[in-house]
Amino acid sequence: xxxxxxxxxxxxxxxxxxxxxxxxxxxxxxxxxxxxxxxxxxxxxxxxxxxxxxxxxxxxxxxxxxxxxxxxxxxxxxxxxxxxxxxxxxxxxxxxxxxxxxxxxxxxxxxxxxxxxxxxxxxxxxxxxxxxxxxxxxxxxxxxxxxxxxxxxxxxxxxxx
Numbered sequence: 001x002x003x004x005x006x007x008x009x010x011x012x013x014x015x016x017x018x019x020x021x022x023x024x025x026x027x028x029x030x031x032x033x034x035x036x037x038x039x040x041x042x043x044x045x046x047x048x049x050x051x052x053x054x055x056x057x058x059x060x061x062x063x064x065x066x067x068x069x070x071x072x073x074x075x076x077x078x079x080x081x082x083x084x085x086x087x088x089x090x091x092x093x094x095x096x097x098x099x100x101x102x103x104x105x106x107x108x109x110x111x112x113x114x115x116x117x118x119x120x121x122x123x124x125x126x127x128x129x130x131x132x133x134x135x136x137x138x139x140x141x142x143x144x145x146x147x148x149x150x151x152x153x154x155x156x157x158x159x160x161x
Contacts, residue, residue: 046132
């Protein structure tokens with residue numbers, strides 16, 4: 001599997017806050033055709049390290065992209081937040097309005113819990129740095145654990161100066 005610097009950006013359809021929406025996710029595998037046997041998942045939030053220290057042969061690495069209103073990749077079904085509003089768990093105010101950033105985290109976790117190729121997946125590492133760590137702190141404070149069989153491990157890192 002590839003490090004973060006070699007992730008391919010893919011569109012991913014999720015559901016949350018009573019609506020369907022699309023986000024961009026960098027991943028080291030095709031999210032719609034996952035290889036069987038992946039035993040670990042790592043989701044990177046914010047300007048986290050390139051992910052190489054989290055990788056193994058059977059590791060799925062994902063990194064959601066929280067878009068801003070002026071980004072040319074924004075489509076009408078994609079939530080967009082003013083700079084770092086997503087880190088506070090705020091609702092998107094542009095394009096696909098009303099989607100909480102926390103719902104993006106929950107949607108990614110549901111995807112991992114429900115995907116048939118990930119039947120052996122037990123633990124998901126949620127890694128955040130800077131604004132990503134802020135979002136994950138909020139998620140951990142309100143979360144009762146992962147969906148289904150998944151156990152969540154939060155790894156919050158200080159921003160590099």
